[in-house]
Amino acid sequence: MLECLWADADGVPPLDRGLAYGDGLFETIRINGHVASLGERHLRRMQRDAARLGISVSHAELADALERAVERYAGPAPWVLKLLLTRGVGGRGYRPPEPAHPCLIISHSPVPAVPEAPVAVDIWSHPLVIDPLLAGIKHLNRLPQVMASRAMPDWAWETLMTDVDGALVEGSRTNLIALVGTVCITPPAGELAVAGVAREALLEALPDLGLSLEERAVTDADMTRPEFAGLLLTNSVVGGVAIERISEQRLPITERLATIRSFLADAVGS
Incomplete structure (x- = not known):
């Protein structure tokens, strides 16, 4: 019991x-x-x-x-x-x-304050290594996320984490979605420290939003493509938060990204 x-x-x-x-x-x-x-x-x-x-x-x-x-x-x-x-x-x-x-x-x-405007984020200097046995589980050993958050500068709302190849996989407390044209790019659950429920709800709703899915890490090449439409952080408490800047790199904030954020706001009631 x-x-x-x-x-x-x-x-x-x-x-x-x-x-x-x-x-x-x-x-x-x-x-x-x-x-x-x-x-x-x-x-x-x-x-x-x-x-x-x-x-x-x-x-x-x-x-x-x-x-x-x-x-x-x-x-x-x-x-x-x-x-x-x-x-x-x-x-x-x-x-x-x-x-x-x-x-x-x-x-x-x-409830923590939900950003009303797009945010600035940093990138943690250490790669995130995922144990396949524990991938996606929100288990109690969150020391990599603790260390990443500890190193996060005051100006950043979140710090992004990379794989060993330098591609973006998730935030310290969020999942990451890249929008390229009408394709949402995000790593599969088996390559994440936490497979979030807001991410899960969004992926199931993509066809209704007129979007498709490609499950892989987000690369620098994705963010230089002409059809790149922005990055979004997802979390079941705050919903969706758009990224306007990674360190000094400016990112687009598009209407299609706003549509996804609106879906997540409704889903979590933020």
């Missing part, structure tokens, strides 16, 4: 494997009043990725926790719910206990 802990009332056991080894994963869900934006997608991802880690949790347990959290914290203003699932207490050593007793730590916070 899933144990639920409220971060504002309960203490986290010091021997919890999430704290000791990063043995778990999390979801960050925007709540507008009592409505969880992309809520079903978040729950499906958490259950699916928990299964990849060998952590047993049911959809019904997660849905019940979400409902209880909304009842506990909901107010008139948008807010952010964090569901942090660990394998539970397991004592010393990497080998997980059998059976494990999963723990869900529940917390909330205000």
Whole structure:
């Protein structure tokens, strides 16, 4: 049975494997009043990725926790719910206990400011190396993202991360979409640190938006093509944020890019 802990009332056991080894994963869900934006997608991802880690949790347990959290914290203003699932207490050593007793730590916070205008971003100087075993999972070991964010200059809203060949793959807290003509370019989930639910919703909607998909990293050559129409960052809390500048490089902001951003704003309720 899933144990639920409220971060504002309960203490986290010091021997919890999430704290000791990063043995778990999390979801960050925007709540507008009592409505969880992309809520079903978040729950499906958490259950699916928990299964990849060998952590047993049911959809019904997660849905019940979400409902209880909304009842506990909901107010008139948008807010952010964090569901942090660990394998539970397991004592010393990497080998997980059998059976494990999963723990869900529940917390909330205000919605961060959503940029009204396109933003400037930086590029982290170190390549992002993805372990295929953990690709796409929003697991608890986010040290590369921590280090990238720590190095981000004050003028930047986000820092972009590259693969070993120098192509752009994602942001420290966002997924990346390049628009070239009517083609959206973004790496496949198996090459991402986090495969976001806002990204997932957008990719499913591309045919309705008159767009097609090419799954690969974004190269410098893409951004010099005459039909290049801009870069967009996606995130389930803020929706879509257009990039106007990478360091000193100016990027186009097009109507087609605005259409995608509008879809994402509706999807997350921003």
